[in-house]
Amino acid sequence: MAEPLISVDDFIAQLPRWLTEPGWRARDGAAQSLPLDHLLSRHLAQDVIAPMAVPAFDNSAMDGYALAAPEGDNAQTARYTVTQRIAAGQTGQPLAPGEAARIFTGAPVPPGSTHIVMQEHAQVSDGVLVLDERPLYPGQHIRRRGEDLTQGQTVLRAQQALQAVDLALLASLGLSHASVRPRLRVALLTTGDELTEPGQPLAHGGVYSSTRHALRPLLTAWDAELVQVVHVRDNFDAMRQSLLDAAACADLVLSTGGVSVGGEDHVKDALEAVGALHSWRVAMKPGKPLALGRISTAQGAVPFIGLPGNPVSSLVTALLFVRPALALLGLPAAGLDRLAHRPGLQLWPQAVGGVLAQDVQGDLKRCEFLRLTPDADGRLRPLSRQGSGVLSSVAQASHLIRVDAGQTLAGSSVQPIWSLHELMTRPLDLSTQIAAGDASC
Ligand SMILES: Nc1nc2c(c(=O)[nH]1)N[C@H]1C(S)=C(S)[C@@H](COP(=O)(O)OP(=O)(O)OC[C@H]3O[C@@H](n4cnc5c(N)ncnc54)[C@H](O)[C@@H]3O)O[C@H]1N2
Numbered sequence: 001m002a003e004p005l006i007s008v009d010d011f012i013a014q015l016p017r018w019l020t021e022p023g024w025r026a027r028d029g030a031a032q033s034l035p036l037d038h039l040l041s042r043h044l045a046q047d048v049i050a051p052m053a054v055p056a057f058d059n060s061a062m063d064g065y066a067l068a069a070p071e072g073d074n075a076q077t078a079r080y081t082v083t084q085r086i087a088a089g090q091t092g093q094p095l096a097p098g099e100a101a102r103i104f105t106g107a108p109v110p111p112g113s114t115h116i117v118m119q120e121h122a123q124v125s126d127g128v129l130v131l132d133e134r135p136l137y138p139g140q141h142i143r144r145r146g147e148d149l150t151q152g153q154t155v156l157r158a159q160q161a162l163q164a165v166d167l168a169l170l171a172s173l174g175l176s177h178a179s180v181r182p183r184l185r186v187a188l189l190t191t192g193d194e195l196t197e198p199g200q201p202l203a204h205g206g207v208y209s210s211t212r213h214a215l216r217p218l219l220t221a222w223d224a225e226l227v228q229v230v231h232v233r234d235n236f237d238a239m240r241q242s243l244l245d246a247a248a249c250a251d252l253v254l255s256t257g258g259v260s261v262g263g264e265d266h267v268k269d270a271l272e273a274v275g276a277l278h279s280w281r282v283a284m285k286p287g288k289p290l291a292l293g294r295i296s297t298a299q300g301a302v303p304f305i306g307l308p309g310n311p312v313s314s315l316v317t318a319l320l321f322v323r324p325a326l327a328l329l330g331l332p333a334a335g336l337d338r339l340a341h342r343p344g345l346q347l348w349p350q351a352v353g354g355v356l357a358q359d360v361q362g363d364l365k366r367c368e369f370l371r372l373t374p375d376a377d378g379r380l381r382p383l384s385r386q387g388s389g390v391l392s393s394v395a396q397a398s399h400l401i402r403v404d405a406g407q408t409l410a411g412s413s414v415q416p417i418w419s420l421h422e423l424m425t426r427p428l429d430l431s432t433q434i435a436a437g438d439a440s441c
């Protein structure tokens with residue numbers, strides 16, 4: 001008789017405690033200061049506070065003329081004499097009422113300026129500005145000091161993973177470096193005597209080893225480093241020794257395959273021999289034989305996640321569970337301890353709303369995670385082949401949807417969906433939840 005299945009919600013709710021059970025070995029390593037070009041996907045070790053205002057000075061949003069409208073006069077009909085020319089990077093002289101400056105986009109607005117007029121809406125005749133009849137509004141086309149960022153504001157939060165635009169934001173503040181936490185070290189064990197490396201001839205019954213080539217870039221995108229990849233023979237002793245070796249050099253050990261019930265599936269037994277197995281049957285499709293446990297070492301316990309062998313199952317379970325596991329394990333130990341016991345901690349990905357093109361029916365027994373693709377009108381439909389060996393269904397999909405056991409989601413309804421691009425390119429961001437609960441994490 002098979003052991004009972006645990007629900008996906010129970011599995012993810014238990015994840016923080018399983019990963020950090022008493023005696024676990026927290027990752028070590030100090031925060032490091034890295035230059036901008038090495039910061040993508042890295043997690044900030046501390047808040048970034050703006051050292052200056054951006055923009056640093058009032059400046060012109062247009063090529064044109066800065067006016068100093070005389071008080072009480074109609075700004076549009078007043079007479080202006082052009083007295084100076086200010087290019088970006090230059091500093092002009094104060095304008096007296098009735099004066100104007102030729103000015104270019106980004107140039108500092110001279111003191112006394114009340115309006116900027118686009119050059120398309122003005123002409124200069126004998127040094128005097130002739131404006132067209134367009135009404136003027138005070139402060140038009142003037143970009144104010146600090147309208148983007150004010151000095152002293154928190155711009156980026158500790159434990160936030162840096163995206164491309166964040167690097168530009170840091171640069172806009174004149175910051176060439178930021179302090180980030182160390183990368184988590186991950187070891188990956190692949191199993192399956194049938195697996196063959198790409199580039200090698202394929203014997204009958206052989207299968208090309210594919211999953212790890214997706215896992216490496218995924219781990220990098222999630223701010224982890226794959227420090228060891230080992231292919232392990234389908235043999236209990238080999239698996240047992242490989243688990244110990246992996247735990248010696250990694251903060252998290254992953255494996256693919258060998259977690260089901262077949263006679264050649266040794267991962268669970270080997271794990272129990274060197275540590276503990278907390279769970280290995282989850283009521284989800286794909287991904288039912290998903291194992292979670294620990295490997296005991298003299299320095300403490302190292303968390304272990306055994307991904308099912310079918311490539312779609314490996315990748316979907318990695319997106320849903322390895323991603324949050326890395327987000328948690330990367331936190332400083334004290335903060336993680338507090339977060340792990342916080343009720344309501346949200347580890348599912350952030351959903352957006354998507355309109356379904358048709359009714360979507362789930363599996364009767366397991367919670368299903370279906371791959372969706374958009375129709376020409378932007379409505380989403382499940383790809384027709386959802387088998388856990390159909391890797392192309394992940395490559396072709398834009399979104400993932402959760403359908404609970406026995407549930408039918410109506411066509412045309414708006415449903416929460418997850419962007420595969422987001423899942424694959426960004427770490428799970430816990431910074432907001434950390435900031436909401438405890439600023440010192
Ligand atoms: N009697 C039962 N059989 C199976 C059950 C079950 O409940 N009872 N569960 C099925 C489900 S669901 C899954 S998922 C698979 C997962 O089993 P394993 O994790 O033990 O995976 P393997 O048997 O080692 O491999 C499955 C499949 O995937 C291929 N594979 C494995 N690794 C890779 C890789 N790195 N790259 C590409 N392909 C890989 C492997 O060749 C197999 O074809 O078990 C079902 N069976």
Ligand code: MOO
Pocket residue numbers: 284285286287288289308310312313388
């Ligand atoms: O869980 Mo398996 O991943 O359904 O094929």
